[in-house]
Amino acid sequence: MHADPAVEVTALVKRYGDKTAVDGLSLTIARGTVTAVLGPNGAGKTTTIETCEGYRRPDAGTVRVLGLDPVARAAQLRPRIGVMLQSGGVYAGAHALEMLRHTARLYAHPLPVGPLAERLGLDSCGRTPYRRLSGGQQQRLALAMAVVGRPELVFLDEPTAGLDPQARRATWELVTELRAAGVTVVLTTHQMDEAEQLADEVAVVDRGRVIAQGSPDALRGTEARLRFDGPPALDLAPLRKVLPDRAVVTETAPGSYRVEAELDAALLAAVTGWCAEAGVMPDRLAVQRRSLEDVFLDLTGRDLR
């Protein structure tokens, strides 16, 4: 495998008029990985991806994709990357598979179009005009167009937005297989479960910067919640004494207790030990890890933008 990264963005700045879309963003993506770029609407995800694809010139900072400047070395780079735009990209009058076949013709060693269309459920709409395809079919066609040239690196901008569960699963399977075949995948998404399922690495983008990056596990951290039910109004002071200082114990509703802490076996033993001493049967005892969604909302805030 290559030691040098697939994508290296350093202090990227991109402005539209007086609005700064990307504000000093840095991001390194290793080859052969699946990276999910997460962020609220308007965070700068699409601008960053489109700068990597060579559509936009950085106002400041540098972007290298497969070691190349995507604007200056576009001719060398384009055959090696696959691109799925958020929408559009197909002649209104083209038939669904006509556009896929055409895209395949622009590459030296394309995938066979038939099997690719079949596995994405597009084989039944071969002669349907593009404008009459459902939104989900249009998405899958765009995905097929991104991979048909057998690229080393694919950029997928919201590949599963608006897909039904079956189509979403087919897309996930394809991404997993791309990774297994050694293709680097960069995707943007709003769906946390998608990032958790697919991504080796998650980059959280907000207000034009990467505010957190790591594997889904690393981002979630070891912090967790432990919940149990018991009699209401227990004296929690003795429990607090046996727990680490940073642990927070609260009675969230009469008879419902929550412990927030770095979770390990010792902590669980301390809680259940206290229960045994106090003669409390911890009912519905449950450990809840923080979800990526919790992490995301903690990082980017809960307010609507």
Add this chain to the structure above:
Amino acid sequence: MTATDLTPRPGAAPVGRMLLAQTALETRMLLRNGEQLLLTVVIPTLLLVLFSAVDVVDVEGPGERVDFLAPGLLALAVMSTAFTGQAIATGFERRYGVLKRLGATPLPRWALLSAKTGCVLVTELLQVLLLSGIALALGWSPHGNPLAVLLLLVLGTAAFSGLGLLMAGTLRAEATLAGANLVFVLLLLAGGVVVPLSKFPGAVRPVLELLPISALSDGLRSVLQLGGGVPWADLGLLAGWSVLGLAAASRLFRWE
């Protein structure tokens, strides 16, 4: 479900193959589009047949009515394909992200534009064959040097392509649709296509004579109807429009 071998094997197709594929696709898109065919085939054909058969416009010069009309409608055919049709199609391709998406493939921009030109030339060839066939059936007797005619058609195509791409690359798709159709109708009426420029008041004539459609219809008529030599003045005017239009389009064209 069949397994697909997704192992990377990147590479651009040979540029000749890309160019051929893109030209074929653009031509298929055009021939499949009803509105485009109305503009490029039905309207010039109807006008040729109608005005040759019915004495509603005063024609001038020697020969039959069709001898005046056929060169004008060849000029109209070039304008309908190279300007109006190309502007509208390209405007909507820009709007629908087609140009943007193709920009991420190995197809170079110059090859995309060459494919558009190729598509225009193929369509024009079909138009010329159709209109000439009909005109001959109506008793047309063309004169002059075929090379001069070819030169006029090529420079006319370049001039109208530049203006069409300029419009498509700078205006919204809806504005291009409305504008390109309006210009088509105005130039059809005021560009010497079916109405001789001599019918217009002397004050506006010098302006109308500078239009690319006037240069093309006048040049074609001076060769095909009058049997004149190479119409250098008209060719020069078309070359000027070509340089202006193509230069402005290449500077101002926005791909998204």
